[in-house]
Amino acid sequence: MAFQASWLQRQLGRELLALRESRGHTTREVGEALGWAHTKVGRVERAENKIDPVDVIRLAKFYKLDDADTERLCAMARQSRTDIWWEKYKPWLSDPYYTLIGYENDATRLYALHNSVVHGLLQTERYMRAMYETSALIRDPDHVDMHIEVRLQRQRRLFEPEPLLADVILDESVLGAPYGGAKVLGEQLKHLRELSELPNVSIRAVSATAAVARMPLDIYEFGGADGPAVAMSETLYSTIIHDGPLEVRQARRALEFVQAAAMSPQETVRVIENRIREIN
Structure with a gap:
């Protein structure tokens, strides 16, 4: 090759x-x-x-x-990494998503904000499948299977010898959205609690009552805060890549504003544990 x-x-x-x-x-x-x-x-x-x-x-x-x-x-x-494992899935992936995986493969740190679902790197397989079952965009079973396989492969970045550092903010409402029902949600919450124990993963929730605008946003850093970075924002139909210095600075400011209003990782774990008890 x-x-x-x-x-x-x-x-x-x-x-x-x-x-x-x-x-x-x-x-x-x-x-x-x-x-x-x-x-x-x-x-x-x-x-x-x-x-x-x-x-x-x-x-x-x-x-x-x-x-x-x-x-x-x-x-x-x-x-720099040369294992472009996602190449074989290219026929199933949109161009922006294909590019996103490339960024994620090389990045040293991810800052993310998700307001409606758990971030893909933190999802269980059953949660993924339940999400696709409610999606109006991807319903073909083979297509769904391929996307789930890709997402599970992406998650390996969190467990490598030099893992991706992931700082993820979730809207508090995400921790109660029952994709797939209570059992699937309970499993997903327990998975978040376990991931929060990893030294390279930080999960924080932002209260539904916090007066901050929150839209899906990912910022990938390469080689530290002084290295290059790209930002990615999501719409219903696609992912938009922002790689200009001004756009990245604006994305950082937007994310920092939400970070300041978010709970601490410890407070977030307590919220997750309370939700688990409520479900059980």
Whole structure:
């Protein structure tokens, strides 16, 4: 299978291209200075080849980058992932959803806000199936099975040796929405309680009485708060990607406003436990 660059690899290539152009060098000049074929420089910038952190350091020295920027680019090279497992599901996925999985695969941290359902990374299989049963958009059984399989695969990111850090805010009403009935909801709530014990997962609820606007929003960070980031917002029909710096800053402000009104993770666990007792 031919090499397929992840989003983070493509982003690193774009940054290296911008650095070269800002210094006024051609690919041939860079290649000659580093003892590379000039075609290698172009392939790296177009993300046709995966670049090693050692090569990133050599480029950074040639471009006279400071230590902080060098380490940031090296972190991007180290964190780039090449297992594009979702490629085989592409016929079943919309383009925005296919792109979202790519972001999620490479991201180091996720900040999310969901106001009507549990976030997909935190859902049980029976909760997923119950959601699709009430959806007017995806009803074909084979299509539903594929989407559930993809979502369960996505959840592996929470349990890897270097897991995705997930900070998720849920509207309090989500903790009482009985998709699939009381038994399925009870199972889902217990799953949330268990996930909240993971060191890389933070779950907080925002009270239904809190005077804040809340719309579905995901922000993926790559390599820390100072690295690149993208925001994604949902509509009934699609997911909209916002990757411009201004859009990402606005998304962060919107999410921070809701975060300030949300319960603490400990308070949220108590609410979840109360709901579990009410169901039982």
